[in-house]
Amino acid sequence: MNFTDYLQLFENILQETNPKAPYNNPDYLNYTKLNWSRQQRWLKTGVINAAVTTAAKNITVPQQWVIITEPWCGDAAHIVPFLSKIAAINPLIQLDIQLRDAPPFLIEQYLTNGGKSIPKLIIRDNDGQDMAVWGPRPAGAQVLYDQLKAENADFERVKIELQQWYNQDKGQSLQAELLEVLTQVASIA
Template sequence: MNFTDYLQLFENILQDAEPKAPYSNPDYFNYTKLNWSRQQRWLKTGVIVEDIAAAVKNITTPQQWVIITEPWCGDAAHIVPFLHKIAALNPLITIDIQLRDTPPFLIEQYLTNGTRSIPKLIIRDRDGNDMAVWGPRPAECQVLYNRLKAEKADFERTKIELQQWYNEDKGKSLQAELLEVLAAVQKVTPA
């Protein structure tokens, strides 16, 4: 689905009087509600840095950016809006959003240490060949997540500390890492 369809799916979940699983679980529904607000905030206030904007504008061959995500995913609420804004800078980039928990279960081909962690960005060339895979979160945020996991932090603490990290970072780490990914892709893209 494209980004507009993804936003509509998000809204449909939040407006459904009897949402389907997993959103029938109040916790998942509330995560989704929070994530909608976070996503909307980044769509309005997220700043794309000049380096990544220039790199994206210099892409001269079509690319498809496949984003594997789910509306309930907290990391995705902070990452997907930036990916959308960045891709929108070049009409040669199309976005295809795939849901992790819905067939064809594309995530099974892009596991992170054996887990179905999201979001994942797969950058493909015009022929559908994978050129790069990124995700599920910026490296510095992953270090924080791993530390919290090692400390056996409860879900509430983990959620709060990751949220604080994303709020302070403002998408800068994602953009710096994506810039490196795009630089590597440009070097291997056939002329």
């Protein structure tokens, strides 16, 4: 689905009287409500830096950017809006959003340490060949997550500290990493 369809799906989940699993679980529904707000904030206030803008504009052959995500994913709420904004810079970038927990279960081909961590960005060439894979989160957020996990932090603490990290970072780490990915992809194309 394209980003507009993803936003509509997201909104439909929030408006359902009797949402389907996993959104029938109040925790998942609450995460999704929070993520909607976070995503909307980044769509309004997130700034794509000049270097990433230039790298996206310099793409001269069609690319497909596949994002594997879910509306309940906290990391995705901070990452997918930036990826969408970057993809919109160049009409040669086709954005395709795939849900992690729905057919064709593309995540099975892009596991992180054996897990279905999301979001994932897969950049493919015009023939559908993978040129790069990024995700599930910027390195700094991953370090924080690993540290909290090693400390056996409860989910609430993990959620709050990652949220604070993303708020302070403002998409800059993601963009720095994506700039490296785009530079590598440009050398392949």
